[in-house]
Amino acid sequence: xxxxxxxxxxxxxxxxxxxxxxxxxxxxxxxxxxxxxxxxxxxxxxxxxxxxxxxxxxxxxxxxxxxxxxxxxxxxxxxxxxxxxxxxxxxxxxxxxxxxxxxxxxxxxxxxxxx
Amino acid sequence: xxxxxxxxxxxxxxxxxxxxxxxxxxxxxxxxxxxxxxxxxxxxxxxxxxxxxxxxxxxxxxxxxxxxxxxxxxxxxxxxxxxxxxxxxxxxxxxxxxxxxxxxxxxxxxxxxxxxxxxxxxxxxxxxxxxxxxxxxxxxxxxxxxxxxxxxxxxxxxxxxxxx
Numbered sequence: 001x002x003x004x005x006x007x008x009x010x011x012x013x014x015x016x017x018x019x020x021x022x023x024x025x026x027x028x029x030x031x032x033x034x035x036x037x038x039x040x041x042x043x044x045x046x047x048x049x050x051x052x053x054x055x056x057x058x059x060x061x062x063x064x065x066x067x068x069x070x071x072x073x074x075x076x077x078x079x080x081x082x083x084x085x086x087x088x089x090x091x092x093x094x095x096x097x098x099x100x101x102x103x104x105x106x107x108x109x110x111x112x113x114x115x
Numbered sequence: 116x117x118x119x120x121x122x123x124x125x126x127x128x129x130x131x132x133x134x135x136x137x138x139x140x141x142x143x144x145x146x147x148x149x150x151x152x153x154x155x156x157x158x159x160x161x162x163x164x165x166x167x168x169x170x171x172x173x174x175x176x177x178x179x180x181x182x183x184x185x186x187x188x189x190x191x192x193x194x195x196x197x198x199x200x201x202x203x204x205x206x207x208x209x210x211x212x213x214x215x216x217x218x219x220x221x222x223x224x225x226x227x228x229x230x231x232x233x234x235x236x237x238x239x240x241x242x243x244x245x246x247x248x249x250x251x252x253x254x255x256x257x258x259x260x261x262x263x264x265x266x267x268x269x270x271x272x273x274x275x276x277x278x279x
Contacts, residue, residue, distance in 0.1 A: 047173025047209040054202035056271030057263035091142035098133050105126045112119040
């Protein structure tokens with residue numbers, strides 16, 4: 001079994017935008033995926049696969065031999081991730097506001113005490 | 116009523132409202148309290164980490180620049196268990212390994228975030244050794260093209276006793 005040099009595949013995210021992350025065009029990626037499916041090359045182990053293997057080695061094996069399966073859980077996971085991404089900036093701004101208001105509250109309280 | 120007391124009450128109510136809004140965003144506190152060095156949630160896609168030595172790849176949800184150095188954070192969309200699931204722990208350890216390979220400095224720990232809480236996962240030599248052992252087993256199956264035996268202790272409801 002051969003190996004693919006320095007190519008990272010994210011099999012669960014094969015949309016065009018994600019494919020560009022590995023610096024390959026869609027056609028090249030599809031060729032690589034066929035090689036993996038035919039078991040003529042070995043792909044690198046993904047960190048999430050380790051979790052999958054330890055959850056159930058048989059499920060992991062089915063996943064890597066039967067190709068990509070987007071389960072409802074994965075789709076939900078993706079939605080959640082997008083949700084987190086959209087809210088990160090908002091959370092940062094809210095956190096900054098909370099700190100500022102806390103300082104103002106302390107200052108006003110001190111003024112109240114002094115007056 | 117004293118105008119200062121009114122201001123204090125208004126500010127306190129505003130503070131409570133903002134804290135409630137912040138909780139509703141469900142963004143882990145570690146993310147907005149620290150500088151984000153890497154995010155798999157950015158608008159533009161990010162490059163995964165890759166180790167040629169270990170033949171391992173992965174994208175942590177976040178890498179945070181904390182007072183303890185660069186720390187990976189992984190988000191799981193499930194309720195917080197009493198103890199973190201072992202597979203999730205090893206996934207975080209694998210991000211630590213990738214970061215160690217990338218930066219030559221091992222992270223002290225990683226953060227595993229569940230819906231309602233988080234765990235700090237220490238990056239110890241024992242955990243690293245266990246990860247490498249697990250990866251060796253996976254590679255053996257990939258090379259020999261053989262399905263692993265079901266794990267009777269597995270949380271999987273489908274493959275605990277039945278062999279394929």
